[in-house]
Amino acid sequence: MQVPILKQGQYLIASVQAALRDADLINLRDSLTEKVGTYRSRGVIVDVTALDVLDSFACRTLSDIATMIRLRGARTVIVGIQPEVAFSMVQLGLKLEGVATALDLEEGLEYMSRRTKRMDHGQHGK
Amino acid sequence: MPASRKRKSGPRSQNGPSGVFTELVDHLRKNRTGLRAAWARRITEAQLLTAMSEDEILTETASIYDNYIDVLETGAVEALEAYARNLSERIIPRGVETHEVIGIVLLLRDVLLRSLLATYQSRVDLLTRMLDAFEPAARRITVTVAAGFVHERERIIHQQQAAIRELSTPVLPVREGLLILPIVGVIDPQRAHQLTGQLLRGIRANRAKVVVIDVTGVPSINSTVANHLVLTVEAARLLGATAIVTGLSPEIAQTLVTISVDLNKMHTVCDLRGGIEEADRLLGYRVIRVDDLSEQDEQGEGN
Numbered sequence: 001m002q003v004p005i006l007k008q009g010q011y012l013i014a015s016v017q018a019a020l021r022d023a024d025l026i027n028l029r030d031s032l033t034e035k036v037g038t039y040r041s042r043g044v045i046v047d048v049t050a051l052d053v054l055d056s057f058a059c060r061t062l063s064d065i066a067t068m069i070r071l072r073g074a075r076t077v078i079v080g081i082q083p084e085v086a087f088s089m090v091q092l093g094l095k096l097e098g099v100a101t102a103l104d105l106e107e108g109l110e111y112m113s114r115r116t117k118r119m120d121h122g123q124h125g126k
Numbered sequence: 127m128p129a130s131r132k133r134k135s136g137p138r139s140q141n142g143p144s145g146v147f148t149e150l151v152d153h154l155r156k157n158r159t160g161l162r163a164a165w166a167r168r169i170t171e172a173q174l175l176t177a178m179s180e181d182e183i184l185t186e187t188a189s190i191y192d193n194y195i196d197v198l199e200t201g202a203v204e205a206l207e208a209y210a211r212n213l214s215e216r217i218i219p220r221g222v223e224t225h226e227v228i229g230i231v232l233l234l235r236d237v238l239l240r241s242l243l244a245t246y247q248s249r250v251d252l253l254t255r256m257l258d259a260f261e262p263a264a265r266r267i268t269v270t271v272a273a274g275f276v277h278e279r280e281r282i283i284h285q286q287q288a289a290i291r292e293l294s295t296p297v298l299p300v301r302e303g304l305l306i307l308p309i310v311g312v313i314d315p316q317r318a319h320q321l322t323g324q325l326l327r328g329i330r331a332n333r334a335k336v337v338v339i340d341v342t343g344v345p346s347i348n349s350t351v352a353n354h355l356v357l358t359v360e361a362a363r364l365l366g367a368t369a370i371v372t373g374l375s376p377e378i379a380q381t382l383v384t385i386s387v388d389l390n391k392m393h394t395v396c397d398l399r400g401g402i403e404e405a406d407r408l409l410g411y412r413v414i415r416v417d418d419l420s421e422q423d424e425q426g427e428g429n
Contacts, residue, residue: 079366083326086364090357102366103333111366 003028005035010042011112013105017050025061033068042119043112044069047105049080059094066099075115077101079108146255150242151199157241162191165230165237174229177220186213187230194234198263203270210274218279227275228268235264295321297328300402303335303409305367308398310343318354325358329367336408337362338401342373349385359392368393368408372401 001024006013012035014028032044046062048054054062066076077100081089089095102108154161166187169175175183190213193206214227242260246253295317298306307325329337339358341347347355359369371394374382382389395401406413 078364081364083323083330083361083365086326086361087322087357089364090360095360096364101364103330107333107366 003031005031007035007039007041008109010116011109012036012039012041012044013047014044015047019051019053020058022057025058029061029065029068032065033072036069036072036074042074042116044074044076045105045108045112046076046078047080047108048078048085049082049104052082052085054081054085054089054094056092056094059089059096063096063099075100075112077108077111080104146252147198147259149252150256150260151195153242153245154195154198154238158191158195161237161241162187164241165191165234168233168237169230172229172233174226174233175217175222177222178217187234189213190230190234194267197267197270198260201263203266206267207270207274210271211278214275214278218275218282224272224275224279228272231268231271235268238264291317291320295324297324297332299328299332299334301406301409301411303333304402304405305329305332305334305337306340306398306402307337308340308343311345313344313347313351315350315354318351318358322354322358322361326361326365329362329365334367336405337367337369338398338405339369339371340373340398340401341371341378342375342398344373344378347378347381349387352382352385352387356387356389356392370395370401370404372396372398 001018001020003014003016003020003024006015012032014032016028020028028046032046035041036044044065046065051058062078066078069076078096079102081101100111102111162184166180166184169183169187170180178186189209193209197203197206217227238260239257242253242256246256296308298308300306305325305328307321307328309321313321325337325339328334339355341355355371359371362369369392371392373396374394393404395404
């Protein structure tokens with residue numbers, strides 16, 4: 001199942017609608033890294049609200065996406081992880097190291113605008 | 127008097143020596159008043175049911191006696207079972223102990239046996255058959271009453287445990303974006319699990335950005351719970367919230383270092399006050415006394 005990628009101003013929003021197969025995750029990774037260059041986006045928001053399970057491959061791919069996007073000069077934030085999903089993830093030891101997370105799309109957009117503002121003011125945070 | 131005095135013929139009275147049983151029951155029913163009084167006296171003598179007044183003992187013994195004979199007659203323990211539960215529900219809060227309840231049923235058995243012995247001592251053959259019939263039924267009644275009492279007790283304990291669990295883990299929204307989770311008492315793995323669930327749901331419901339987990343009221347933490355705490359902090363981060371742990375006592379700090387839990391990710395502050403101040407800083411709040419504020423205003427106007 002293809003994940004729609006929406007362009008919203010300076011940001012890209014990938015909204016996952018249903019459970020993803022491994023191939024779909026690879027597709028998502030490739031198209032995000034490509035589009036971030038095409039649209040000169042400054043941030044990518046991946047919305048996983050609809051998912052009720054995140055396995056090790058999904059976590060690794062999400063963390064890969066974040067790294068690749070950073071190499072392409074933008075930022076990634078994962079939004080909408082459900083409480084139960086979060087808890088089972090940490091219990092399985094899947095921690096999404098080094099990836100920014102936010103409660104939902106709204107918080108994710110706010111996080112992005114705060115980041116961008118800081119970058120515009122020349123304070124290159126971590 | 128129990129309402130249901132049905133003379134249904136149970137399996138016992140059909141297959142067993144029914145004549146003997148009828149005679150037994152008749153004897154007990156005929157001597158009801160005397161035997162009941164004797165029983166109540168024995169209870170007082172043995173200092174059982176001290177939590178209840180004499181009148182109450184008389185009333186309860188009357189009901190138990192009638193139920194007892196009903197069970198002997200019909201072999202059906204359901205009514206007695208229900209009565210035992212009901213009685214337990216009433217007397218457990220008054221501090222009646224298990225040994226007292228079993229004690230009074232055994233006393234009743236003793237009283238009835240003595241009465242049978244006294245009446246039929248000249249007819250040993252009949253007496254033997256009566257005792258053969260009486261003994262298993264009496265044992266079954268004792269077990270039923272004891273089980274009913276213990277069952278009721280356990281039910282109350284479970285109910286109270288659930289109530290304590292519900293009450294002891296509040297998630298408190300303090301300001302917009304800030305939650306406090308004060309933990310008081312011993313954390314067992316089950317409670318830790320429940321705490322995490324409540325915290326994560328609280329984060330989503332209140333759209334919290336910072337959570338202060340205060341463990342001042344926790345006497346000790348073992349490695350399982352410490353690891354669980356680390357997982358909770360991680361899980362909160364996945365929902366986009368920062369967790370600050372406050373109130374780690376020197377003893378707990380020592381334990382945590384000794385059991386080498388990975389604490390690098392845990393943001394800790396000495397006390398709850400410090401935790402809230404840190405949370406305010408992260409959220410961009412600043413708390414100013416009203417006095418100071420009006421002074422600033424006056425200065426501003428003066429200029």
